Amino acid sequence: MHKNAFTPENAAMLLIDHQVGTMAWTHSHDINLVKQNTIKLAKIAKALNLPVILTSSMEDHAQGPLIDELKEILPGAYEARVKRPGIVNAMHHEGFNNAVKAVGRKKLFVAGITTEICVTFPVLQMLDEGYEVQVSADASAFYTQYGDNLALKRMRQAGAVITTVDQIISELAIDWTSPNGQKLIGILNYQ
Numbered sequence: 001m002h003k004n005a006f007t008p009e010n011a012a013m014l015l016i017d018h019q020v021g022t023m024a025w026t027h028s029h030d031i032n033l034v035k036q037n038t039i040k041l042a043k044i045a046k047a048l049n050l051p052v053i054l055t056s057s058m059e060d061h062a063q064g065p066l067i068d069e070l071k072e073i074l075p076g077a078y079e080a081r082v083k084r085p086g087i088v089n090a091m092h093h094e095g096f097n098n099a100v101k102a103v104g105r106k107k108l109f110v111a112g113i114t115t116e117i118c119v120t121f122p123v124l125q126m127l128d129e130g131y132e133v134q135v136s137a138d139a140s141a142f143y144t145q146y147g148d149n150l151a152l153k154r155m156r157q158a159g160a161v162i163t164t165v166d167q168i169i170s171e172l173a174i175d176w177t178s179p180n181g182q183k184l185i186g187i188l189n190y191q
Helices: 020-024 031-048 068-073 075-079 094-103 115-128 145-158 165-173 179-188
Strands: 011-016 052-057 082-084 107-112 132-136 161-163
Touching: 011 031, 011 094, 011 115, 020 031, 031 068, 031 107, 031 165, 031 179, 052 075, 052 094, 068 075, 082 094, 107 115, 115 132, 115 145, 132 145, 132 165, 145 161, 165 179
Parallel strands: 011 052, 011 107, 052 082, 107 132, 132 161
Antiparallel strands: none
C-alpha cells in the first residue's frame, strides 16, 4: 500500500448539499447516476465506519431536504447534519468547520451539489488548511458541463485529486478477499 493512500483508518467522508431541489437543477451529468453514486458513498462510509459529515443549505427554501437515502443509510450523520443558513463555503460555517476538525482526519473524500459552488470553495479552503482532498466527480454535478469541468480543473490545480466513486471503493478495499474488500465489492456492483 502506498504511504499516501486513503484508508478507513485515516479518511472521512463529507457529503455537501445533496438536496432534492438542488439536484433537480443540475444538468452536467445524468442526475440518476449522480444520486446512485452519492448513495454508494454513503454505503461505503457505513460499511467501513468512516466518519461522515452531511451538510445542507437553506433546507426550508427551494433547495429542499437532503435525499431520503442519506437519512436511511446514515441516520446518525443525518440527524447531526450541519444546516447552513446560506453560507456558500461550508468551511466558513463554524459548525461545519468544527465538525471537520473534530473527526481528526486529514484525508477527506468530498462530493456535493453543486460542483461549481458548494464543492469548489470548501475544497479550496480545505487544501489551504492542510487537508488532502479527493473529490468524487461522479457524485457531484452542476447546471452545465462547462461549469462542472472548470470547477474540477480549478480544484485539481489547487491540489485536489479528482476521482470517481468506483476508484474510492477500490482504493479503500485494497484486497477484494479481505473483510473490507468483501463489504465493498457488493457496493461496486454494476447492476
